[in-house]
Amino acid sequence: MTRMEGLFIGVYRIGEWVARLAYINFLWMMCTIIGLGLFGFFPATAASFAVFRKWFLDEDKDFYIGKTYWGYFKENLKTANILGYMLLLIGLFLYFDLRFFQTAISHPIFSLISAVFLVLIFLFFIVLLIIFPIFVHYDFKMKDYLKYSLILIIGHPFHTAKVLLSFIVVYLIYSHIPILFFMFGSSILFGVLMWVSCLAFPKEEITVEKVGQN
Incomplete structure (x- = not known):
């Protein structure tokens, strides 16, 4: 591979991720509106985390984002609202x-x-940052999501620090470059939080998943 080919591939991948982030933000807004805000916000948020989880953990990266997102949104409309x-x-x-x-x-x-x-x-506040990554990663009873969040926060202080640092970094980026917030909204934060959480989840438990086979 020549240096020029490598450059084109790098630019293409960056463009691909920019498009993905913008698309997920669009889906999040649309599904929130479809649920009239009150009933769409939490399922749309969970669906965003689920799509990012699928990217980070599944071998097949070329799945239909809209189909996966909408399938998870409908499937977890009730449970995500209960949790929220x-x-x-x-x-x-x-x-x-x-x-x-x-x-x-x-x-x-x-x-x-x-x-x-x-x-x-x-x-x-820290629970709010990690509970939806846990929700889309594990199939727990409703009360256990909060319990596991607290266990993860207290038992893994290094991970807790990374979660807080991730939030602060994204907040500072949005504060200094507001146009990124209008372009990508919550998708950058959701993606970063899901990625950090995936690094903290025990490897042997990754097989326990909620993301549907969409």
Whole structure:
């Protein structure tokens, strides 16, 4: 292979990934709208992670993105919404409890409780970053997704640090180059989080998967 051929192949692959990221973002927006926002956001998010997982772990990279995405969206419409709204309720509970103790009468015990809730909210934020990669990777009972997320966060601090660093890097990139956000939206973040999570999942458990044979 000549240097020029290698350059063309490299440019082609970059263009291919740019198109894929833009297409997944388009599918995510369309499926969110189809679900009227309230019922489409979480299944669309799960479907995005599922497509990225398939790219990173399957030997066959040349699958139909739209067909795979739509199939996963329909198949997990109910379960993804249950998981998503369970997380929403937990988040609201933590937020309003924190606000209550922060605005309560000044007392050392209330300050301590507020600090505890701040730690819990921080842990919950990390859970939000990794729970959908876990959801599309494993076939657990609903309550076990949250439990495994916490096990992964506490038991693998190096992975937790990589997840947070990934989020920060993507956030900074979007902040300094806003046009990338309008082009790719959430797809870059979803792809990075799925890739980091795949590196952390035990190799012997990769066979336990939820991604359908689309």
